Amino acid sequence: MHRIATALLPRYCQGSLPSVVMAWMRAQLQTNAALAAMYDGLRAAERASAGHDGMSAGQLDNMWKHLDELLDADVVAADTRKQRWSFGAVGATMGAVAIAAAIVWWPRSVGEGVDGGLGTLTSRAAAMDQAPLGMRVRCLQDNKVTADASAGARQHASTLQCGSLGLLAFSATNLSQEVRYAFVVGVDAENHVVFVPPFTAQTSALAVAAGRVDDVMESLMPMSAAGDGLTLFVLMSDAPFDGGDIAQRLRSAQRAGLSLKSLDRLPVDVPVQARIILETAR
Amino acid sequence: VTVPLEEDRSWCAAFKRGDRGALERVFRFYAPHVARFVRAQRFPEHDVESVVHEVFVKAFAAPARASWDGVRPFGAWLTTMTRNWLIDHARKHKRVLLLAPEDMPVRADDKASPERAAEHGVLVQVLDGFRAGLSVDEAALFDTRFAQEQSIRAAAHTLGWSEIRARKYDTALRSRLLECLRAAGFLQHVQIRIGQSLMARKPQEEEL
Numbered sequence: 046m047h048r049i050a051t052a053l054l055p056r057y058c059q060g061s062l063p064s065v066v067m068a069w070m071r072a073q074l075q076t077n078a079a080l081a082a083m084y085d086g087l088r089a090a091e092r093a094s095a096g097h098d099g100m101s102a103g104q105l106d107n108m109w110k111h112l113d114e115l116l117d118a119d120v121v122a123a124d125t126r127k128q129r130w131s132f133g134a135v136g137a138t139m140g141a142v143a144i145a146a147a148i149v150w151w152p153r154s155v156g157e158g159v160d161g162g163l164g165t166l167t168s169r170a171a172a173m174d175q176a177p178l179g180m181r182v183r184c185l186q187d188n189k190v191t192a193d194a195s196a197g198a199r200q201h202a203s204t205l206q207c208g209s210l211g212l213l214a215f216s217a218t219n220l221s222q223e224v225r226y227a228f229v230v231g232v233d234a235e236n237h238v239v240f241v242p243p244f245t246a247q248t249s250a251l252a253v254a255a256g257r258v259d260d261v262m263e264s265l266m267p268m269s270a271a272g273d274g275l276t277l278f279v280l281m282s283d284a285p286f287d288g289g290d291i292a293q294r295l296r297s298a299q300r301a302g303l304s305l306k307s308l309d310r311l312p313v314d315v316p317v318q319a320r321i322i323l324e325t326a327r
Numbered sequence: 328v329t330v331p332l333e334e335d336r337s338w339c340a341a342f343k344r345g346d347r348g349a350l351e352r353v354f355r356f357y358a359p360h361v362a363r364f365v366r367a368q369r370f371p372e373h374d375v376e377s378v379v380h381e382v383f384v385k386a387f388a389a390p391a392r393a394s395w396d397g398v399r400p401f402g403a404w405l406t407t408m409t410r411n412w413l414i415d416h417a418r419k420h421k422r423v424l425l426l427a428p429e430d431m432p433v434r435a436d437d438k439a440s441p442e443r444a445a446e447h448g449v450l451v452q453v454l455d456g457f458r459a460g461l462s463v464d465e466a467a468l469f470d471t472r473f474a475q476e477q478s479i480r481a482a483a484h485t486l487g488w489s490e491i492r493a494r495k496y497d498t499a500l501r502s503r504l505l506e507c508l509r510a511a512g513f514l515q516h517v518q519i520r521i522g523q524s525l526m527a528r529k530p531q532e533e534e535l
């Protein structure tokens with residue numbers, strides 16, 4: 046990872062990398078002191094060459110490009126919405142503000158799909174809360190279930206510990222009178238979106254028929270593919286939606302600098318959202 | 328841009344409206360001042376960028392734009408915002424600020440500290456040596472991109488090159504500059520400062 050980042054550093058300073066890679070490089074600079082030292086050296090050299098100690102033109106270009114993206118996303122300029130930052134220097138601040146941005150802003154502004162706004166989402170979620178609805182994830186190891194965790198309309202967060210050789214099995218429950226749609230997507234410790242089989246960017250949300258209990262899905266996900274620090278977001282809706290739409294919105298959020306892993310809710314128009322945090326059992 | 332915001336009424340009005348062009352002018356004019364102020368706290372450069380970015384995100388939000396009266400010096404207003412951000416951050420993360428809040432300057436100081444001036448002198452020498460070892464083409468690009476701070480497009484135009492060629496040379500030049508800085512021991516020096524960073528940082532995963 047360090048070698049890739051080092052190789053990309055000149056182009057990062059040049060400002061010629063795509064936005065997503067720029068964001069990745071910013072994250073690398075926060076966690077890799079050697080890379081940060083090289084970056085500081087290059088920027089200092091630019092300023093010294095230009096004969097001032099402000100900020101080099103390249104720095105200003107890069108920073109303005111990023112700020113401009115936020116303005117495009119209407120995050121900075123919004124009148125009544127929370128402000129947020131995205132350079133990642135202070136994780137806690139970013140997490141808190143990003144959560145506020147996700148709750149207050151995103152559902153409202155990306156509401157072209159199944160939803161018309163935060164109020165509608167909330168009322169739909171409240172209606173869906175009336176009956177048990179959610180997903181259970183089991184950890185299978187040596188043909189035994191060693192742990193399980195549930196998340197859904199009535200349980201918004203839980204933790205699942207599973208060994209590195211374990212397999213994750215998913216099952217859905219819907220005790221309402223109507224069909225519900227479920228999808229699971231992961232966000233890893235480095236803020237990458239991880240699609241969890243059988244849910245991919247090409248598949249639609251799974252239709253869970255009314256009255257189904259613990260409806261087990263056939264696909265299993267190896268823990269080795271999940272890695273440590275993966276957060277599974279369980280998305281449940283009263284209307285169909287597909288993985289492509291989810292992937293697109295998450296990409297937009299990442300481009301705007303949102304730290305997805307810090308969010309309680311993903312910036313997608315899905316009324317019921319819950320999280321399962323995966324931990325590798327030692 | 329050479330006129331402060333509060334002295335240019337049309338610019339000031341455009342800023343308060345949130346006009347994109349005005350925001351960019353404000354950013355490009357004041358960001359170096361804020362950066363100097365933050366550097367005085369011995370933040371490494373990428374952390375300086377983070378703080379500057381955060382301050383401008385805050386300053387560009389509608390409530391902040393509305394709260395500036397258009398009369399007070401904008402630079403001082405921005406510096407106060409930066410100062411408060413640093414204090415809040417230090418409190419939240421239980422960090423010690425190099426300068427106590429009461430000792431922080433009210434305005435960004437344009438003069439470099441003696442230590443920074445010495446560092447700058449060493450760096451200039453290293454860069455002179457680096458430039459002397461470049462080919463004619465490389466030296467020309469170095470001058471346009473680094474000394475004159477032209478964009479890739481402008482540099483390519485100045486030199487009569489294609490943008491692709493300028494970009495390729497620029498990347499190679501930066502890689503060589505990195506090697507040169509490393510060979511001159513400059514990065515080790517910077518790394519010491521990184522170790523003194525006041526920002527929260529995860530442990531380094533890989534060594535250089």
